[in-house]
Amino acid sequence: MAKRTRGSNRPGQRRSNTPGRPQTRPVSRPAQGLSAAEEAHAAELEAQIVAQERGVQTAPLRAAESGRAAEPFRSGRTRAQSPLALRAAEEYAYVTRDVRRILVVGGAMIATMAVCFVLIDVLKVISV
Numbered sequence: 001m002a003k004r005t006r007g008s009n010r011p012g013q014r015r016s017n018t019p020g021r022p023q024t025r026p027v028s029r030p031a032q033g034l035s036a037a038e039e040a041h042a043a044e045l046e047a048q049i050v051a052q053e054r055g056v057q058t059a060p061l062r063a064a065e066s067g068r069a070a071e072p073f074r075s076g077r078t079r080a081q082s083p084l085a086l087r088a089a090e091e092y093a094y095v096t097r098d099v100r101r102i103l104v105v106g107g108a109m110i111a112t113m114a115v116c117f118v119l120i121d122v123l124k125v126i127s128v
Contacts, residue, residue: 057086 034042119125 057083 120128
């Protein structure tokens with residue numbers, strides 16, 4: 001049998017009540033309930049939060065449906081609602097934007113080198 005060390009607990013186990021330690025109890029609220037106005041206000045706030053979360057989650061979906069973002073993986077069932085598909089669609093949008101930037105910068109560098117070649121070697125405007 002393995003030796004247990006003092007103070008270490010395995011996941012899912014409670015600490016043993018040792019005589020040297022004071023037992024702490026969580027602070028509980030009084031048994032009074034919320035008033036009707038407080039409950040209505042809490043329900044209104046919760047509805048606003050849920051609406052905002054749905055808006056944030058469906059924004060990439062709307063972009064994917066309109067063709068602005070990359071389409072998520074195809075399978076037998078619809079995976080557009082899964083958070084992994086949403087993150088993948090965002091990542092693909094970043095990748096395509098980065099590839100475009102790389103191509104633009106590379107094209108600009110090649111064009112600059114071609115102009116320098118023509119000026120230096122062909123027209124002999126600059127002597128090296």
